[in-house]
Amino acid sequence: MNMIRKGQVNGVSKGDVVGQVKFIADIFGVVA
Template identity: 60%
Template sequence: MAAYPVAIGTLKEEETIGAETKLRQSKYLNNVIEQAHRNIKRIVKPMMGFKTFNTARRTLSGIEVMNMIRKGQVKGVKPGDKMSRVKFIEAIFEIAA
């Protein structure tokens, strides 16, 4: 792990990143990211890949948005409230259920 501080120093010298940028080393940080994407992995695995980059980008974006709606990370949608989710999706796509 000694290469990380050298790399950060080089990036700061080249002004690729700001001088005020701090290095946070945490061996558990990746676990949070992996747990957040566990649901996506579970959904995508049976699809056996995508044919084009744009198909992958659109599909993964849709999955991410639906997870955000489910978690209540969207303004006006309460976590765990199915009716507010349904109303939000109806409003976006202008559909009536």
């Protein structure tokens, strides 16, 4: 999660909450 906040994950920019939710949902296989 910390990596996402720092913008170190490709496809997720700082402050992109929707992108973060989708990214985490993809990781855990959860439908957001």
